[in-house]
Amino acid sequence: MGQAEHPSGMGLVAEFEIDCEALPLVSVAKAVPETQLDLKIQYNHGNWPLFVAYVTGGRPDEIERAFESAAFVADYTLVGQAGDTRQYQTVPATSLAGTLGDAIDDLDGLRALATTDALIKRIEATPTGWIQAGWFADREAFDAFREFWQANAGFTLRRLTRDGEPEAPGEGLTDRQQEALRTAYEMGYFEIPRTASLEAVASELGITASSLSERLRRAQTHVIETTVASTWPPLPD
Template sequence: MGLVAEFDITCEALPLVSVAKAVPEAQLDLKIQYNHGNWPLFITYVTGGEQQGLERAFESSVFVADYTLVGQAGETRQYQTVPATSLEETLGDAIDDLDGLRALATTDALIERIQVTPTGWIQAGWFADRDAFDAFREFWQENAGFRLRRLTRDGEPEAPGEGLTDRQQEALRTAYEMGYFEIPRTASLEDVAAELGITASSLSERLRRAQTHVIETTVASTWPPLPD
């Protein structure tokens, strides 16, 4: 049985970390499209934040050669970013063992989520066994920074709230403490958003994502199939 892990990688040289640092109010999630030369194409999902500030950060990033806004749904904008530099040029000054980094691509693992933070990446994914997970853990411990958030066996149910981002947890906790979920409500969406320093629409989407995740990891998995 495989393992499911989520962990922080502290390395400011990783792609798009400078963008996350420039727009800390936005959440950046990545998907990687391989087979595009030295660096794959990056699909960047940006939730919240001010669009002009984000695009200025793209333009000032040494990693980004070009970017294109390819879609938008609510507060989430989808960009295709084309790298300007190779693997060696991007990480060469920060990581000595580039061969070890390339070797991770051959590990029996599947990284399913990458969130960019102002200090590095949060990665979550599936690993075939403990050896596959240890390859990631040992590499990042030796070359940058590593902090394990959770490690479970594939198929084990997550505890409620596991897998939520820090911002989602903060939004849920603040909304709860201010009385947003009480009946009747003692705080409005705008009240909670003002407390967090974000727009009401950004808060609404953040709460929806958090609530969807909690439902999917608790009651949704126990429901019987719908009848045909």
């Protein structure tokens, strides 16, 4: 939500949890909790936009059964696959009021968030709601989101920094990524030589080895990007 241009070095960067099971595709995340479900919104499609879901891990038949049983989803299409991540485009079955009307009284307030000077860069559906991360032009723009969700559902702030400030190592990792890194480290996966295999760590976490591999790669990439990557000299032409 929010269409503001993101000027470098200004504003706030925040990550927060919204506790609302009525949000789109939360029921899918609840049905297949071993997966990671990242969302992107495609606007300009009627009362509800299209949602693109990036599903990492899990069995395809279970994932698609969860889409079929979700009241929010009228239709879904597998549009791509990369490694253990499957990309689906979902078409909403109901309007904004039909989806959230029983859970949120202030739908006009929710619509108003779309005009806030904010840019939501990441949405993850969880079994209890959404995790959102994004940029906010100022404290007033961030407070509009915080106050709305505090009043209408549940809100937990995970991170709030000034735009341009370096993140502490590990900031911005999802709970599943943190768990995967911690478990792999504690079991000796990163030891030289390794004292635990990828399969052993995956078994401890209750996921497939391919799901764990994808999760570790995402986590390691994020840690590199937020620590040493920004200090590297540019590559020569």
